[in-house]
Amino acid sequence: MESASPSTDRREALVGRLTESALNTMEICCVYLGDRLGLYRALRSGLPTTAAELAAAAGINRRYAREWLEQQAVAGILEVDSAADPETRRYALSAEHAEVLLDPDSLNWFAPVVQLVVGLTRPLPALLEAFRSGEGISWSAFGADPREGQAGQNRPAFLKLLGTEWLPALPDIHARLAGDPPARVADVACGAAWSSIAIARAYPKVRVDGFDSDEASVALARANVAEAGLAERVTISARDAGDPALAGRYDLVTIFEALHDMSRPVDALRTVRGLLAEGGAVLVMDERVAETFTAPGDTIERMMYGFSVLCCLPTGLAEQPSAGTGTVMRPATLRRYALEAGFGDVEILPIANDLFRFYRLHVRGPAGT
Ligand SMILES: C[S@@+](CC[C@H](N)C(=O)[O-])C[C@H]1O[C@@H](n2cnc3c(N)ncnc32)[C@H](O)[C@@H]1O
DSSP states (O other), rough: OOOOOHOOOOOOOOHHHHHHHHHHHHHHHHHHHHHTTTTHHHHTTOOOOHHHHHHHHHHHOHHHHHHHHHHHTTTSSSHHHHHHSSTTTTOOOOOOHHHHHHHHTTTTTOOOHHHHHHHHHHHHHHHHHHHHOOOOOOGGGHHHHHHHHHHHHHHHHHIIIIIIIIIITTHHHHHHHSSSSEEEEEEEEEOOOHHHHHHHHHSTTEEEEEEEHHHHHHHHHHHHHHHHOHHHHHHHHOOOOTTTTTOOOEEEEESSOOOGOOHHHHHHHHHHTTEEEEEEEEEEEEEEESSOOSSSSHHHHHHHHHHHIIHHHHHHHHSSSSSOSSOOOHHHHHHHHHHTTOSSSEEEEOOOOEEEEEEEEESSOOTTT
16 A cells, blocks of 8 residues: 655644644633633532523523533533433533632633633734734733733732742742841732732732733732732832833842733833842743744743734734834843843743743842952
8 A cells, every 4th residue: 555645644734733723722712601601610519510500500591501511521621421312411510620610729720821812812803914014912902801811820820839939949039028127029010910919928028019001900900909908018000111210129029921021121121120229139930932943842832932923922012112022032032131221140040830931130240240
């Protein structure tokens, strides 16, 4: 038997791969429906549920409920009994899948990533135009889903790891935050402020000032801070990171997963340098992309290019002039920005994480110059 030609193999491999991607895209959209309509929440009890019961519990149409339940069972997300009659068939959400879909405190919580990714597809018509014109799309124009999805996807890591593992891994910063006089922290581009909240919870003496240029994020952050009962020690303001009028003397300035989004990262870092108290530290967390461009890339690289094309590059280009960084900000790029902003050295910190790399920006050079 003759074997297929390499060109046929390549064609078939791509068709197979794109078929899988199309299927996955539709399944992600169906998970989005279950999340946003509260269908997983209604199934949380674990008690097997019929389509009519789900429809009543979640306030949705019964026929839609049945189709969604069947789709979820076929996709292997819900468990189902073997009843032949679709009206009496019962569906259940396992405890393990409930954690992934519903538990905001779990490091496995994935629903926000779904909300973010689906939300990023909404401005696709504007993105077509942006590709032609070179203009950007502001983060606020992406709407609530990406904003809330972004906040939710980092929430568990901030609340579980930032104050218990990441900051304690930096002994001098940890000691300063725990010590006297009470330290001041600026959390630049704080988004929904889960990082500010995590720092204030872990270090009961510190005061945190969170800044973000997006008004809707500021409103969300203030609500989260109030709900956490931290309004006395955590303030949130609508400010641009590059605003030279930003004032204060901070023992720690943080920028979590946001430097690559900024139109003018060098201006922002220059402002940050000016905010430092004597001996103050700057901590930047950004994507753990490869050090150099490699194609084909691994999962992280593919994921970050996806975010970059759909969101971070267009948001970065929304203001001009722009550095046009995109999500794939490699260590050499960050180092160049930091040196241009007047920092003396950039240290990559030994904090283990699959998604993020942590940098410390030093005011003086390697030899203390
Ligand atoms: C990907 S989100 C990260 C938010 C948050 N730090 C987190 O880890 O969830 C990026 C944030 O940067 C903010 N941002 C972008 N450019 C900014 C600027 N020049 N000044 C202040 N905030 C900015 C956006 O409004 C958005 O909230």
